Amino acid sequence: MKYLITGGSGLVGNDITKILLANKNEVNWLTNSNKNKEQVHSFKWNIYDYTIDLQCFKNVDTIIHLAGAGVADKNWTAERKKELIDSRIKSTKLLYESVKNLADKPKVIVAASAIGIYRNEGDKLLDEESEKGNDFLATLTKDWEKEVDEFEKIGVRVVKLRIGIVLSDNGGYLKKVAAPAKFGFASALGNGKMITSWIHIEDLANLFIYAANNENMKGEYNAVAPNPITNFEITKQIALALNKPFFMPNVPSFILKIIFGEMAAVILMSQNISSSKIEKTGFKFEFEDIKNALKNIYNTKK
Template identity: 35%
Template sequence: MNILITGGTGLIGRALICQLALDKHNITVLSRSPQKVYSHFCNEMACWTHLDDKENLNQFDAVINLAGEPIADKRWTPEQKQTLVNSRCKLTQKLVDLIKASDSPPSVLISGSAVGFYGDQGENNVTEETPPKDEFTHQLCAKWENIALDAQTPLTRVCLLRTGIVLSTKGGALPKMSPPFKLGLGGKLGNGKQYMPWIHIDDMVNAIVFLLNDNNTQGAFNLTAPHPVQNKAFTTTLAHVLKRPAFMTVPATILKLMMGESATLVLGGQQAFPKKLLDAGFSFRYPQLEGALEDIIRHKK
């Protein structure tokens, strides 16, 4: 396939492109930093720096849209919230407009989202049909998803990636969490009862490839392992894999002071299940957290 990818230099994008290259697909990466693309991959890979001079996407069989400002890196000031929205929605709208302008459009748009779509769900079992809580993360994801869904026609299906916490040593949450644990200072956040819907980086990539290749899939999918755990269990398991204790607790009040409103990302959660992926026939290589962490840390994935 000829595939256009946005967000190709991020954690998921890098791993996905490596797999798609192994599968002999032709990849074009949309990035404002071509040198960053070439440093991760090779000079032979096609790279676009913008879409302004493009009239359509007739040359592509698929578009995979992973671009977006990291949601947890900064406090959610009004300006940062708008940056989070714009970094996702403006580019997605451009892609949708080009798909709709195509005589022979891509057969699939796979577009990012997050389990934050549901808001903080406490101990509720969360599937793709669960009604969301009207919080900022829901508003952000819903707007992003609705723009992507506008590309759906009989010629183009749309798959939405409601992604959980992607586990990898090469980026995302795990490298930020691990240092205190390695020093024996790790532990739960708040009361530790909040659910953490996680997924191994390999399963994340394999799930995207599965959706790319299965023409019967469309709509929203929870990209999370089938066994979500509470924060207390996650931290205990991480400490066990690292052979360190996990006696500490970071009080919720401290996290709220440090992070402001964005503390909901670590103090809230979703007990999310990948119902639609499983129903479609996808098989997880790493369904259990301990096995996933052992593999990731041992092989530095």
């Protein structure tokens, strides 16, 4: 099989690439940067100039679309918000316009989406049909999914994975929000009661590949492990997995709002997301329990 990955050089893309290459697949990356990886063919696009190297699609069966500026990387100034939007909407439009004109089109696109599409609903269990939010992140995600849906019009199967908090020691949540735990300063956030719907990076990478190869899958699926937990509990488990103390007081919400501005809403969100639909497809999670997930992440790093 031949795969084209956008944003392949990022946290999730790197893991997917590793698994695909280990299983003797061919991998192309479509990248905005100069990042390269052995055995991967890198092709350039520039979503701002609207240019793309069409050679990237040659003999490709599957597109995995991950490109997007990091939602929690920088404070949400007006300029950053524009970048978050453009990097997702413009990239998807450019991808679609390019594929539309190909004689030999890929069969499927598996695209990243996010649980940020849902409302902040405390501990209420949310599935794929639950009401969508209207804040910045939810609106961005709805628009992003709408662009991806265009591919259906040209006969390309569309799968959208609404990703939860990705757990990996190489970046994302554990590197940023939970980083103080490594220095013995693990602290729950806000009131600590927010539900965190997480997924181990390895399960997520496998899920992208599973969705690409399962022809019965189409539409949207929550990409979260079966057992979401509170922020207090995940922080405690991180401290335990790192063999570090857990005695610090919670970081109050107002401090988070001062530090992170509007972006604090993401950190303080409580979303209890159901994994039931993806499990019904037959997908088996390797890491259903937070203790095992963290043990795996931190032990494999040693």
